[in-house]
Amino acid sequence: MTTQNEFFSLSRFWNLLKYDFNSNKLHYIATLPVAMLGIATVLWIAFPGEIKMGHGYSVTSVPFKSNSYNIFLFLGAVIYGIAIVGNSFPGLKNEKKTLIHLLLPSSNLEKFLLQWGVRVFLFLVLYPILFKFTADITSEIYLAIHKYYLSSNNLKPSLFPQIEKFSFKQFIGNNPKTFTLNSSFVVAMYTLTVSIVFFGGTIFKRWNILLGPLSIMGLILIVFIYLVILSNILNPTQRGFWDINLNINAPKLFNDLIPLTMFTTLIFGILFSVVLWVATYFRFKEKEV
Amino acid sequence: MILLKNMSYAHRKQTQLFDQMDWEVQPSQVIGLLGKNGAGKSTLLRLISGLLNPKKGEIQVNGFKPFNRSPFFLQDLMLLPEENFLPEKTRTQRYINSLAPFYPHFDRDKMTELQKAFDLPFDQKLGSMSYGQRKKLLIAFALASGCKTILLDEPTNGLDIPSKSLFRKLVTAHMQEDQTIIISTHQVKDVENLIDRAVIINQGKVIFDQNMLDIADQWHFGFSATPSETSVYAEKSMGGHYFIAPLQPGQQASQVSLELLFNAVISNQLYLPQPVNA
Numbered sequence: 001m002t003t004q005n006e007f008f009s010l011s012r013f014w015n016l017l018k019y020d021f022n023s024n025k026l027h028y029i030a031t032l033p034v035a036m037l038g039i040a041t042v043l044w045i046a047f048p049g050e051i052k053m054g055h056g057y058s059v060t061s062v063p064f065k066s067n068s069y070n071i072f073l074f075l076g077a078v079i080y081g082i083a084i085v086g087n088s089f090p091g092l093k094n095e096k097k098t099l100i101h102l103l104l105p106s107s108n109l110e111k112f113l114l115q116w117g118v119r120v121f122l123f124l125v126l127y128p129i130l131f132k133f134t135a136d137i138t139s140e141i142y143l144a145i146h147k148y149y150l151s152s153n154n155l156k157p158s159l160f161p162q163i164e165k166f167s168f169k170q171f172i173g174n175n176p177k178t179f180t181l182n183s184s185f186v187v188a189m190y191t192l193t194v195s196i197v198f199f200g201g202t203i204f205k206r207w208n209i210l211l212g213p214l215s216i217m218g219l220i221l222i223v224f225i226y227l228v229i230l231s232n233i234l235n236p237t238q239r240g241f242w243d244i245n246l247n248i249n250a251p252k253l254f255n256d257l258i259p260l261t262m263f264t265t266l267i268f269g270i271l272f273s274v275v276l277w278v279a280t281y282f283r284f285k286e287k288e289v
Numbered sequence: 290m291i292l293l294k295n296m297s298y299a300h301r302k303q304t305q306l307f308d309q310m311d312w313e314v315q316p317s318q319v320i321g322l323l324g325k326n327g328a329g330k331s332t333l334l335r336l337i338s339g340l341l342n343p344k345k346g347e348i349q350v351n352g353f354k355p356f357n358r359s360p361f362f363l364q365d366l367m368l369l370p371e372e373n374f375l376p377e378k379t380r381t382q383r384y385i386n387s388l389a390p391f392y393p394h395f396d397r398d399k400m401t402e403l404q405k406a407f408d409l410p411f412d413q414k415l416g417s418m419s420y421g422q423r424k425k426l427l428i429a430f431a432l433a434s435g436c437k438t439i440l441l442d443e444p445t446n447g448l449d450i451p452s453k454s455l456f457r458k459l460v461t462a463h464m465q466e467d468q469t470i471i472i473s474t475h476q477v478k479d480v481e482n483l484i485d486r487a488v489i490i491n492q493g494k495v496i497f498d499q500n501m502l503d504i505a506d507q508w509h510f511g512f513s514a515t516p517s518e519t520s521v522y523a524e525k526s527m528g529g530h531y532f533i534a535p536l537q538p539g540q541q542a543s544q545v546s547l548e549l550l551f552n553a554v555i556s557n558q559l560y561l562p563q564p565v566n567a
Contacts, residue, residue, distance in 0.1 A: 096374035
């Protein structure tokens with residue numbers, strides 16, 4: 001008589017994890033260094049100041065502030081999100097692989113959780129940490145090289161590029177009242193975007209690389225329409241229907257603690273993410289080949 | 290035990306492949322599943338293994354509904370598809386080690402024995418193995434898995450002549466008491482001396498389902514310059530005719546020719562009792 005649970009067993013999950021790692025070893029091992037190298041290269045090019053071999057020193061006057069990283073953080077999330085999360089369920093990429101994957105003696109829930117854990121959860125947690133870590137190391141190395149160059153060429157210290165360290169505090173703000181809500185809002189939107197690409201993995205298969213981003217654009221369109229409608233409801237006197245005239249911090253509820261617009265968007269983000277995970281599970285469970 | 294009750298299945302936008310099919314398979318048998326191209330042999334194996342969901346009716350395998358894909362069902366079922374996938378960069382032993390823990394009755398000693406018998410490399414990248422070697426590795430894994438139900442789809446495709454004969458010997462030698470092996474094949478000669486029961490499907494139904502011993506007891510498979518007067522089916526060949534005739538009292542049972550039997554059944558020229566389970 002078996003003592004294992006039909007839906008979830010740790011020993012089966014561990015076997016599945018080992019099998020998945022063996023099958024995608026190269027991919028897993030290469031992902032972190034390749035991602036770091038990509039972020040570092042782009043930041044290196046974007047940082048102000050340039051040492052031209054044999055042609056002296058060129059420096060831009062624009063300092064690289066903490067918020068200057070944001071565009072790269074966002075682009076990185078989109079590109080790596082598509083590359084990593086968009087490749088969820090690698091076992092479903094073609095008929096032969098799907099057949100092997102579906103017949104592995106492990107429950108549908110375990111197979112789903114493995115993908116959710118490795119592709120969604122780990123990506124959501126690791127990407128910001130990886131970005132911060134890479135940005136810090138890159139800026140340190142960049143500045144050290146410039147410091148050495150300036151001092152060894154007797155150049156003015158004022159030419160030293162201004163590069164701030166990247167910080168997540170800028171997204172949260174200094175007001176402790178809005179701290180939790182702001183951070184939850186950012187996390188919810190980030191999670192929702194990743195969840196869409198994850199869901200796409202079960203529908204679009206290998207075309208997810210292309211169709212996943214289109215789905216994100218679809219989401220942006222939905223959010224835009226949502227804001228337009230909300231804007232028209234809250235500000236009926238606004239000039240044009242498509243104008244968004246919305247104060248994200250108003251109206252406020254519960255003793256001015258909770259801004260309704262942000263709160264509803266947050267709820268929408270969380271709920272829709274959960275719906276997408278459940279839909280992904282059922283899509284996988286009902287998969288036929 | 291495999292049980293199909295009024296099972297119907299159709300591929301999307303296509304005509305019905307199986308229409309209210311009934312079939313029953315008791316354990317401890319090697320079954321040859323035969324049918325013309327497109328008869329649905331591979332689809333039937335996929336339905337039994339839970340890769341496809343029947344549109345109507347019911348399938349039960351060892352007490353499980355296959356499409357639920359319960360891990361307890363899957364750990365006792367092995368499907369070897371005609372075209373297989375193996376991770377190219379992984380080495381043989383690592384692959385076996387990562388897959389074996391899923392099968393509680395997996396026998397490592399048997400696997401080693403089968404690898405030796407099939408003359409398979411022990412630690413080589415799967416990508417550098419030939420098609421036939423990959424197939425032999427998967428056959429060896431299936432036989433060592435200890436699964437109650439083993440479904441083999443065209444297992445001898447891609448095997449050289451010595452390997453085909455070895456395949457028959459190894460299946461016979463390593464089959465366990467409680468196991469059921471279903472072999473779907475076009476290469477009827479390859480399984481002639483291996484199967485206990487021949488099942489022919491055509492137009493969505495089981496049209497023939499008999500034990501090989503019963504067939505041999507009922508029919509005589511012969512070759513002569515002219516077909517026997519009592520023959521119910523004959524095929525002209527170089528130098529004479531292959532024929533099937535009812536076995537006469539006192540006549541010695543002959544070796545069953547699956548190819549002849551299949552052609553006779555498909556062309557409706559063999560008088561058939563109602564298939565056992567149809």
